[in-house]
Amino acid sequence: xxxxxxxxxxxxxxxxxxxxxxxxxxxxxxxxxxxxxxxxxxxxxxxxxxxxxxxxxxxxxxxxxxxxxxxxxxxxxxxxxxxxxxxxxxxxxxxxxxxxxxxxxxxxxxxxxxxxxxxxxxxxxxxxxxxxxxxxxxxxxxxxxxxxxxxxxxxxxxxxxxxxxxxxxxxxxxxx
Amino acid sequence: xxxxxxxxxxxxxxxxxxxxxxxxxxxxxxxxxxxxxxxxxxxxxxxxxxxxxxxxxxxxxxxxxxxxxxxxxxxxxxxxxxxxxxxxxxxxxxxxxxxxxxxxxxxxxxxxxxxxxxxxxxxxxxxxxxxxxxxxxxxxxxxxxxxxxxxxxxxxxxxxxxxxxxxxxxxxxxxxxxxxxxxxxxxxxxxxxxxxxxxxxxxxxxxxxxxxxxxxxxxxxxxxxxxxxxxxxxxxxxxxxxxxxxxxxxxxxxxxxxxxxxxxxxxxxxxxxxxxxxxxxxxxxxxxxxxxxxxxxxxxxxxxxxxxxxxxxxxxxxxxxxxxxxxxxxxxxxxxxxxxxxxxxxxxxxx
Amino acid sequence: xxxxxxxxxxxxxxxxxxxxxxxxxxxxxxxxxxxxxxxxxxxxxxxxxxxxxxxxxxxxxxxxxxxxxxxxxxxxxxxxxxxxxxxxxxxxxxxxxxxxxxxxxxxxxxxxxxxxxxxxxxxxxxxxxxxxxxxxxxxxxxxxxxxxxxxxxxxxxxxxxxxxxxxxxxxxxxxxxxxxxxxxxxxxxxxxxxxxxxxxxxxxxxxxxxxxxxxxxxxxxxxxxxxxxxxxxxxxxxxxxxxxxxxxxxx
Numbered sequence: 001x002x003x004x005x006x007x008x009x010x011x012x013x014x015x016x017x018x019x020x021x022x023x024x025x026x027x028x029x030x031x032x033x034x035x036x037x038x039x040x041x042x043x044x045x046x047x048x049x050x051x052x053x054x055x056x057x058x059x060x061x062x063x064x065x066x067x068x069x070x071x072x073x074x075x076x077x078x079x080x081x082x083x084x085x086x087x088x089x090x091x092x093x094x095x096x097x098x099x100x101x102x103x104x105x106x107x108x109x110x111x112x113x114x115x116x117x118x119x120x121x122x123x124x125x126x127x128x129x130x131x132x133x134x135x136x137x138x139x140x141x142x143x144x145x146x147x148x149x150x151x152x153x154x155x156x157x158x159x160x161x162x163x164x165x166x167x168x169x170x171x172x173x174x175x176x
Numbered sequence: 177x178x179x180x181x182x183x184x185x186x187x188x189x190x191x192x193x194x195x196x197x198x199x200x201x202x203x204x205x206x207x208x209x210x211x212x213x214x215x216x217x218x219x220x221x222x223x224x225x226x227x228x229x230x231x232x233x234x235x236x237x238x239x240x241x242x243x244x245x246x247x248x249x250x251x252x253x254x255x256x257x258x259x260x261x262x263x264x265x266x267x268x269x270x271x272x273x274x275x276x277x278x279x280x281x282x283x284x285x286x287x288x289x290x291x292x293x294x295x296x297x298x299x300x301x302x303x304x305x306x307x308x309x310x311x312x313x314x315x316x317x318x319x320x321x322x323x324x325x326x327x328x329x330x331x332x333x334x335x336x337x338x339x340x341x342x343x344x345x346x347x348x349x350x351x352x353x354x355x356x357x358x359x360x361x362x363x364x365x366x367x368x369x370x371x372x373x374x375x376x377x378x379x380x381x382x383x384x385x386x387x388x389x390x391x392x393x394x395x396x397x398x399x400x401x402x403x404x405x406x407x408x409x410x411x412x413x414x415x416x417x418x419x420x421x422x423x424x425x426x427x428x429x430x431x432x433x434x435x436x437x438x439x440x441x442x443x444x445x446x447x448x449x450x451x452x453x454x455x456x457x458x459x460x461x462x463x464x465x466x467x468x469x470x471x472x473x474x475x476x477x478x479x480x481x482x483x484x485x486x487x488x489x490x491x492x493x494x495x496x497x498x499x500x501x502x503x504x505x506x507x508x509x510x511x512x513x514x515x516x517x518x519x520x521x522x523x524x525x526x527x
Numbered sequence: 528x529x530x531x532x533x534x535x536x537x538x539x540x541x542x543x544x545x546x547x548x549x550x551x552x553x554x555x556x557x558x559x560x561x562x563x564x565x566x567x568x569x570x571x572x573x574x575x576x577x578x579x580x581x582x583x584x585x586x587x588x589x590x591x592x593x594x595x596x597x598x599x600x601x602x603x604x605x606x607x608x609x610x611x612x613x614x615x616x617x618x619x620x621x622x623x624x625x626x627x628x629x630x631x632x633x634x635x636x637x638x639x640x641x642x643x644x645x646x647x648x649x650x651x652x653x654x655x656x657x658x659x660x661x662x663x664x665x666x667x668x669x670x671x672x673x674x675x676x677x678x679x680x681x682x683x684x685x686x687x688x689x690x691x692x693x694x695x696x697x698x699x700x701x702x703x704x705x706x707x708x709x710x711x712x713x714x715x716x717x718x719x720x721x722x723x724x725x726x727x728x729x730x731x732x733x734x735x736x737x738x739x740x741x742x743x744x745x746x747x748x749x750x751x752x753x754x755x756x757x758x759x760x761x762x763x764x765x766x767x768x769x770x771x772x773x774x775x776x777x778x
Binding site for chain 2: 589595601603605
């Protein structure tokens with residue numbers, strides 16, 4: 001089994017920490033895992049993305065040219081990455097911020113109003129966790145328990161944020 | 177942990193006392209990790225130098241007095257360090273230099289490449305010398321090879337380069353550190369310390385007598401031969417029955433290995449030969465391999481540099497093809513696999 | 528009989544290769560006298576540059592390590608950071624310190640590196656045969672300014688002491704001249720003060736020495752010493768440019 005996913009959005013939306021959470025959770029499950037952030041000229045509010053590869057076997061390349069899963073947290077990412085997804089793959093869209101028409105008919109689209117839900121919960125910055133919850137449920141690549149466990153690790157220096165992030169994550173997981 | 181930070185942590189655990197750096201993408205995490213973790217350690221120094229040139233010369237100073245010292249950079253910055261590396265080699269001083277390569281020439285790109293193989297394995301600066309060059313292919317190897325680099329540097333009194341790339345530096349993988357950081361960093365015996373209880377010493381490179389320098393050159397090359405004999409390292413994967421062997425190193429080797437696994441599943445007898453020390457280049461085992469294998473594919477993320485070492489090693493035994501992507505383009509295992517299978521059929525290896 | 532003059536202990540018993548009248552011989556001897564008097568011989572590392580004084584390691588009987596051209600301040604930084612108990616001095620010429628090594632010099636000074644720099648300013652590249660230096664005077668003829676340095680083309684002589692003194696990391700800077708016995712006595716005091724500054728951990732210290740190069744200036748030794756005193760000091764005025772230990776400089 002080799003699964004690759006790309007997570008993309010604006011800088012500041014927490015797309016890198018989503019990737020780290022998934023990578024950390026997969027590690028807890030004893031998988032081989034690589035996490036590769038796209039790096040470049042730093043622009044506040046610019047686009048950010050990262051690639052996570054999970055496998056039972058050694059991972060040859062941490063780069064994904066045709067990922068099984070893509071999470072797009074904003075409009076430019078949705079436009080950029082929709083053509084990369086493998087046929088039959090899953091495309092997670094943050095429908096609060098994305099209006100783009102998805103032309104491809106050979107992929108499954110999961111729309112999650114992540115910002116709207118996070119706002120309703122009083123934690124607008126936890127939109128990424130709502131999406132991560134939805135992703136965990138729909139993709140099945142990692143277990144919810146391990147994602148929650150990973151969250152404690154990735155937020156170890158910001159302990160007071162764990163509570164709201166956990167709630168957002170579970171809320172996302174429980175969406176239909 | 178990301179590869180850059182893994183190198184930094186491994187270096188600290190290897191007894192690093194002084195790190196001198198200068199920002200350049202894609203190795204900044206290394207410098208920043210040192211700033212956070214090395215500078216506060218007792219007796220240790222982190223310093224952001226005013227230039228790459230200054231940084232390598234600070235390494236030279238710290239190595240003179242017996243401290244384990246290192247610097248890191250990426251391709252354009254490594255060019256600037258070559259002056260100091262030549263002096264380190266000339267003065268027989270240990271040091272560890274990390275190059276997380278990016279695309280070139282010029283400012284090039286910040287994406288991962290293998291554009292500096294020639295520069296690294298031919299010495300790089302002026303003068304007749306070599307440096308040991310290690311080519312890791314995972315975050316775990318970055319950590320292990322960093323520790324090995326310090327040991328080799330001290331053992332042979334030679335600068336050692338870790339030749340990584342932007343992807344290895346940026347990617348996160350699990351890593352296990354095999355040593356604990358020492359309470360007191362080691363001091364190399366025989367270092368300059370002031371002439372207390374002994375005659376004063378001189379560390380120099382310049383002489384007005386060519387014969388004197390010639391003897392120094394001979395002595396350096398005797399040591400290089402010893403290094404070649406003792407420290408040459410390589411790795412193979414499924415070469416026993418292989419009809420086509422891919423010769424490749426670093427991140428490219430990892431990509432090729434993935435492709436080989438896929439092709440093996442389809443019944444193609446392909447294997448991998450990976451130089452781990454890029455200098456000394458493991459030529460004898462490759463020659464040995466050519467007794468049974470007649471088709472070789474050199475795969476690099478450049479326009480063909482290591483291929484020259486492969487051709488020298490094979491000395492006409494077997495046929496060498498090349499596939500390369502320069503500029504910071506990272507080929508996929510599928511892409512490399514297609515090249516391998518095409519070659520496999522073209523060369524009639526199917527039957 | 529009273530002994531009033533002898534070879535300093537830290538000066539090796541070797542005949543100088545320097546030209547007659549060259550300032551290096553005098554500067555070497557004075558630095559060695561100070562090293563003896565301050566009892567620093569067994570805890571000092573000296574950094575000579577490429578140039579005529581590359582062979583300084585044949586004369587200074589202390590641990591010596593050659594630096595690449597212009598990188599003395601960076602090498603000294605590495606040594607001092609790795610082993611703060613060692614007394615480190617660089618010995619640099621004008622091309623080395625004020626040309627190719629300007630960046631290393633300024634930044635070491637600005638960081639307040641606790642090192643001492645002996646800066647020999649003779650307004651010319653000596654070893655390579657008398658080319659223009661950053662400190663060559665306007666109008667002065669060298670092999671690369673055969674018609675005299677023209678500020679329109681080559682710019683002006685660089686005054687390093689004046690440039691470095693305002694930096695917060697600098698503790699002590701003085702410019703002296705090898706042009707008279709009094710000047711040499713003044714130089715010795717300055718060198719001693721610079722080393723004391725380092726021993727006291729006060730930061731960067733430098734003594735700039737205006738030094739004769741009769742061979743490349745095409746002068747006799749006597750003429751060249753006179754030229755230092757009468758011409759060079761016009762462009763490079765002597766004096767203390769920074770001394771954090773003196774109340775008027777303290778801030």
